[in-house]
Amino acid sequence: MKITRVEAIPYRIPLVAPVKWGFAGYMEAAEHVLVMVHTDEGVTGVAEAPARPSIYGESIASITYAVRNWFEPMFVGLDPAHNEKFWVQLDRIPGNNTAKGAIDLACYDAVARYRGVPLWEMLGGASDRVRLSWMLALRPVSEMVREAESFLAKGIKAFKVKVGLEPQKDIEVIKALRENLGDEVLLYADANMAYEDTNIAIRTIQKMQDHGLAFIEEPLPVWDRRGRLKLAGSLSIPIMGDESVFTPHDVAREIELGAIGMISIKAPRTGYTYSLKISHLAETAGFPCLMGTQGETGVGTLASAQFGAARRIVSYPSEISFFLFLQDDLLAEPVPFKDGSIVLSDSPGNGAKIDQKKLKKYRME
Numbered sequence: 270m271k272i273t274r275v276e277a278i279p280y281r282i283p284l285v286a287p288v289k290w291g292f293a294g295y296m297e298a299a300e301h302v303l304v305m306v307h308t309d310e311g312v313t314g315v316a317e318a319p320a321r322p323s324i325y326g327e328s329i330a331s332i333t334y335a336v337r338n339w340f341e342p343m344f345v346g347l348d349p350a351h352n353e354k355f356w357v358q359l360d361r362i363p364g365n366n367t368a369k370g371a372i373d374l375a376c377y378d379a380v381a382r383y384r385g386v387p388l389w390e391m392l393g394g395a396s397d398r399v400r401l402s403w404m405l406a407l408r409p410v411s412e413m414v415r416e417a418e419s420f421l422a423k424g425i426k427a428f429k430v431k432v433g434l435e436p437q438k439d440i441e442v443i444k445a446l447r448e449n450l451g452d453e454v455l456l457y458a459d460a461n462m463a464y465e466d467t468n469i470a471i472r473t474i475q476k477m478q479d480h481g482l483a484f485i486e487e488p489l490p491v492w493d494r495r496g497r498l499k500l501a502g503s504l505s506i507p508i509m510g511d512e513s514v515f516t517p518h519d520v521a522r523e524i525e526l527g528a529i530g531m532i533s534i535k536a537p538r539t540g541y542t543y544s545l546k547i548s549h550l551a552e553t554a555g556f557p558c559l560m561g562t563q564g565e566t567g568v569g570t571l572a573s574a575q576f577g578a579a580r581r582i583v584s585y586p587s588e589i590s591f592f593l594f595l596q597d598d599l600l601a602e603p604v605p606f607k608d609g610s611i612v613l614s615d616s617p618g619n620g621a622k623i624d625q626k627k628l629k630k631y632r633m634e
């Protein structure tokens with residue numbers, strides 16, 4: 270099978286309401302890029318590149334440019350199954366994580382569709398489903414508790430809170446959630462490296478720990494090796510890496526350092542090829558994983574769910590529930606959300622069927 274054409278189509282889907290998560294996050298709409306890999310066998314692989322400028326320095330314009338001007342000439346004529354070969358070429362271009370990730374995901378999708386197997390089977394087949402978590406928007410504590418209760422009623426039993434800017438409120442939120450939701454729910458927090466210093470982080474996280482915080486994501490800057498080690502030594506819960514684990518080489522460095530004990534795998538930034546390498550490294554180190562989110566719409570949600578279902582090391586509830594925020598989607602059939610989980614079908618590839626009318630409606634140029 271040979272690749273004949275690679276398309277990049279930017280699109281915009283409004284959210285039900287604007288969302289604010291922390292200093293890095295305010296959104297009114299998902300503005301992402303649909304990447305399509307066409308082949309001479311008549312199958313087309315699809316993937317979504319969610320631009321996150323404040324994290325990776327990529328925009329929908331830069332992703333579209335990279336796919337159309339760099340990757341299409343590079344990929345035409347290649348077999349989409351030869352990922353170990355095409356990454357040699359992709360790695361010659363620094364950065365552009367999400368553009369590279371999307372083309373990798375679309376190639377895998379094309380191969381799985383051609384072979385007639387779902388990706389969760391092709392990537393390992395541990396299971397056909399992933400449990401989801403829900404990220405609570407930053408609001409007054411009582412409203413956050415009410416939001417969590419409404420998602421608990423939908424079967425979601427894991428909640429993430431963005432922390433780091435107001436340590437006192439961080440503790441209050443976790444305490445209130447624990448008291449109102451009971452002992453069964455999983456609570457964790459993501460600081461996006463925002464705690465002002467190591468001692469504030471230690472004091473605050475120890476108190477959240479007392480209210481049953483399960484783990485803490487990136488409390489301190491990645492460069493602060495001493496601070497991160499000191500913090501890890503004063504906690505009884507693991508630190509989860511996100512900003513510190515963009516690549517498999519990052520993961521190898523973090524295993525050596527010894528500050529983290531869990532990993533957030535984000536298929537949009539590592540494709541399946543490097544997500545697999547990360548999952549193998551995580552297994553050797555004994556680090557449980559979850560699928561993190563870059564705010565995917567339906568296509569990207571399915572792509573990440575396929576990986577999370579396939580790999581047994583992805584054992585914690587995954588964050589790929591952003592699709593519940595959207596007014597609409599590019600998919601002809603909604604994401605198969607049932608009782609707090611995504612339950613994948615046996616459809617070949619990632620299972621995404623693009624509704625052409627919707628693509629026409631939401632595409633941007």
Ligand code: MG
Pocket residue numbers: 459461486487511512
């Ligand atoms: Mg994070």
